[in-house]
Amino acid sequence: MTGDVFNPEQLSRCISCGFCLPACPTYAMTGDEASSPRGRITLMRALQDGTLPPDDDTLAEQSSFCLGCRACEPVCPAGVEYGSLLEQWRVHQWRGPRRPLVARALMLLVEQRWVLRLLGLVRRAAHGPAAALPPEPGASDALPPEPGASDALPPEPGAAGGPDAQLMLGCVERGLFPAVSRAARALDPGLAAPTAQGCCGALHAHNGDLAGGERLAERLGEDLPGTIVTTSGGCAAHLASVLGRDRVRELSTWLAERPAGAELRVAGRRARVALQDSCHLRNGLGVFAEPRALLRQVADYVELPSAATCCGAAGTYSLLRPKESRRILDAKLDEIEAAGVDLVVAVNPGCLRQLRTGLRRRRSPVRAVHLAELLTRVEPASRPD
Ligand code: SF4
Ligand code: SF4
CATH class of the missing domain: 1.10.1060.10 (Alpha-helical ferredoxin)
Structure with missing residues (x-):
């Protein structure tokens, strides 16, 4: 062609x-x-x-x-x-200099492995161990603390656990939400999580550098031989398109069922939770039933009318088109608040950032959490009140 x-x-x-x-x-x-x-x-x-x-x-x-x-x-x-x-x-x-400056800067940033490690360290130094689930203004029902949580990733298990499954740490998560990877490791201690791993290349592919996106995905495939488990729906879709679907598992498709009776409780009752789909996970890989099934096991699940519709994060979209992104988000947040849920759950770090930022800006009592974080906080069912 x-x-x-x-x-x-x-x-x-x-x-x-x-x-x-x-x-x-x-x-x-x-x-x-x-x-x-x-x-x-x-x-x-x-x-x-x-x-x-x-x-x-x-x-x-x-x-x-x-x-x-x-x-x-x-x-x-x-x-x-x-x-x-x-x-x-x-x-x-967006070839050459026509690519938006913000996209160019981010693409350059995520290619530098030392920058990814530094981001995680700075984040930890600035916000301390509790940074992943900070108390929200007006939120009286804090989630139970994670037992024994420290902000560092658990030690690598070597040959323990899953034979060849490894956790992808992700650029955005390393910088903004390191506790999501920690939670994934807590849910499956057999997952190895080598720190010597780079970016998956989705950012490049979505911002006009298809060759770069492919190169980075292949390199990550060499960093993490065998099955790659990721907590990011967007990364899962991109990696699967380059490495093949059999190499890549998004977390909700990897986890086994929760122990019978385990549930998330808020204010002495079973929590009410909603899900925001990851667009590329749902529309690219057809994964949407799995996270809902996990949530239904531990909480009262509420389906938002627009759960399958974009939250406005869309990779770099919230940075490149903030006005339109905010408009999409505001409608979504109205719906979340009207649903009367305690938590809205994301399966992609970009969606998590978008929802958490929007809810904080409104001083909403609803909190945004990643699926992995929520599942680490379920408790054995208590006796009926
Ligand atoms: S659904 Fe849209 S993209 Fe698909 S064939 Fe019809 S017009 Fe074209
Ligand atoms: S914004 Fe519209 S055209 Fe663009 S990917 Fe989404 S559904 Fe398709």
Whole structure:
């Protein structure tokens, strides 16, 4: 496909039926066909056949406005791989200096392994061992403390536990949420977690550097031979696309059932919890039943009407398009608060950051936690009150 921006076969699959329009958050926001998956594919075709010049403003705007959430994929009867088309589009739109500065800086940062380790150390020094689940303003029902928690990762178990499964520590988690990896290790002490591991490359693939995204994923596959277990839905989808689905397990698909009777209690009663799906985990890998099943075992689960819809984090989107990201998030937070839940659970660090930041800003009593953190805090069921 020399000279082509897009894989022609992928681009030809769209039959313009429009079934994807109701699933698209940017179309819902604007009602504008150009901001829908079908409209964007029409733009891609115009770019491919030269009808639109490469520097056309609408092309630039729509490739950036798209969340990359892939909600348009599962509803498409023609099997259009929209996420892949968007990655190819951004290689074209964001080549060289046209890539947003923030994205460039982050991509450079996560490639440096020493930076990842330093981020974790700085975070620990600044916030101390309790940083992962800080008390929220107005939240009177703190989760029970994690028994024996220290902020360092548990020692590597060597050959103990799962024969060849290793935990991916992740860039965002190492910097912002080290307790998530600690919780995953507590849930499965057999998981090794070597500190000599790099970035998975999802950030690169989603920001116009497909070759870099592939290179980093392959390198991580060498760092972590065997099965890779990750607490990040977005990383799972990217790694699976490069290394193959049989090499990669998102945490909820890895964990066994909880012990019978174990439950999470808040204010003397069984907790009410909701889930925010990870877009790429759900729409890319089809994983959505597993985290819900785990939550139903330990708490009263409440399905949010928009659980499957993007929270506005979308990788670097919240940094590159803060106004639109905030608009999407605000609607989501209204829904979470109206649901009367104690906790909203994320299975991706970007979603966790987005939800936690938004809830804190509102001084909401609802708290955002990662699934791994929640599951480490379940207790044997107490006698009925
Ligand atoms: S992307 Fe799929 S659902 Fe959307 S218009 Fe094209 S064929 Fe139809
Ligand atoms: S990836 Fe998300 S925002 Fe982009 S076209 Fe598809 S549904 Fe719409």
